[in-house]
Amino acid sequence: MYKNFLRYIISVLFFLGVSGQANADFKVGFVYVGPTGDHGWTYQHDEGRKAVEAAGIKTTYVESVPEGADAERVIRQLAQSGHDLIFTTSFGYMDPTNKVAKDFPNVKFEHATGYKREHSNVSTYSARFYEGRTLLGHMAGKMTKTNVIGYIASFPIPEVIRGINAMTLAAQKVNPDIKTKIVWVFTWYDPGKESEAAQALIDQGADVIMQHTDSTAPVQVAEKAGVWSFGQASDMQRFAPKSILTSIIDDWAPYYVERSIAARDGTWKQQDTWHGLKEGMVAMAPYNSAMGSDLVKEVEQLQKDLASGKTHSFTGPIYDQKGNILVAEGSVADDGMLAGMNVYVKGVEGDIPQ
């Protein structure tokens, strides 16, 4: 009797243990580089997390995690505390993610904007923001009267340089006289500095301002000064209703939901994802009607062509600043070249900070 009871207990415990490992306790963790309240990069990732939560999957997140030693500790802790899938959402988490992945082969990892997949349980994903920049360049080239486009840049990494180049190429196509003026602020977000940079560019004659930084300060400066601007990462229209022509929106939600469900159901596989307008990871906010219905139609068509692959942001011939050919006529830049882009195209002023 006593023996039977013990057997019963053990089998119950065993059953609980097994079911605990299955999807009942499935949890997804997120690591953010900034605060969820930045209304930019991290905010959009958190919107994605909320979508996962809405799909009935438990999530947790840790915000404002500095890139470096702290990141590894946080990721390790998430892995240890029973998370089955962990999204690490900044470039600087690349090595920590791979390091932790080695020690937790049963946990799946997804690293944003990186390229290292050292273990079979690490995937990478990123968005083709440059496709959005192409649309911005088209609008900027058409809208500028001074032929000067001001660009607030954060750090000299391929992603930022790719955006500058894509924008300049598209603007040149519709307006060969345009000049791109760039100010590097060396921060992803410092509203004070960003607004000073925007003001400096406007004072230097730019009548279209765009940014690769995350705060809404530059569009507000543009609104006050009466020049055109574009929002970054999320729809910033309500901060500058007259000035903003559109915003590039990062929409991570579908990807996060899809991958979380795949991991829960056991169909998750390692992959490298680079999605753009076609898949909806890059989306455009509504176009400002102030630019005229003809231009809106043009841009909408261009957006369709970029999404369908009929047009590519980097179609040859493309030259660098010295006039050397980068992409031959009739061909398009391949993903390898795009991922490692570290030169300006012809028409961009100044040098890339080394």
Added chain:
Amino acid sequence: MSFDLNFIGILIGAIMASSVPLILAASGELITERSGVLNLGVEGMMIIGAISGFALMVISDNLFLAVIGSMTSGLIISIIFGVLTQSLLTNHVATGLALTIFGIGMSAMIGKNFVGIPGKEFPLLFVNLKENIPFLGPILFGHSVILYFAFLLPFLTNYFLKKTKIGLIIRAVGDSPTSASNQGINVILVRYSCILYGGAMCGLAGAYLSLIYTPQWIENMTGGRGWIALALVVFATWSPIKVLIGALIFGGITISQLHMQAVGLRIPVQLLSALPYIMTIIVLVVISRDSRKIKLNTPTSLGQIFYKEK
């Protein structure tokens, strides 16, 4: 780059606007330090001022209330520092650092509901004159009332410390709290008042950022300006006028380096970015190298714990 006079006027106006938070916070901290209290919580008090000002503006739709509220909240948070360091005799440095960390966290928590709300237009004075008078117009006019106050403040502070009796008492307390106490001065009361004043000014500096300079709330939006204000006080050797000069140089080089980039000058960008810090230190060290004056201005008991023997 256009070198016409009006453009330079606009540039100077922009520089003045960018140095306002530094002037306000540094002037407040200067009084605190002259009384012998080292409050490293400037950044924390500024960010609390920024969020309370913005939150009150959203809730009440009244800018006057928002400005007053931001000063009050800076004052309230500095009471924590006052109680800890003056009544409970904790270490100034550690308490100040804790105050900064507390302020940043607390502001983020309050601010959760205020993210993504556009700010309100702050009324600017004499906008017509700004546009009609070349060069001097953009320098002197078209600013907010807080900017005019900020530029008056160092002179008022200077007069207050040097020419008034209360100023003398504060300096006495900062130099030798024991002797001041023996003279019948209530050292704790004086230091409390100076801490509260410093808190209010830092709150105002924060409100300038969230209400006028970049009218919105974003976490951590002070971006280290509190630390720069703290450094300014030390490098200006506790002289209010030099604080003003230092703040203008810092703002000036920050803004002009952005212009230099936009013009496309072939100077390494990293050097340009570091320039404001380097130049401000060099200039302030050069203008304050008179060691006799430094001795005169330095609050000797800075950061030391004072307790009255009974």
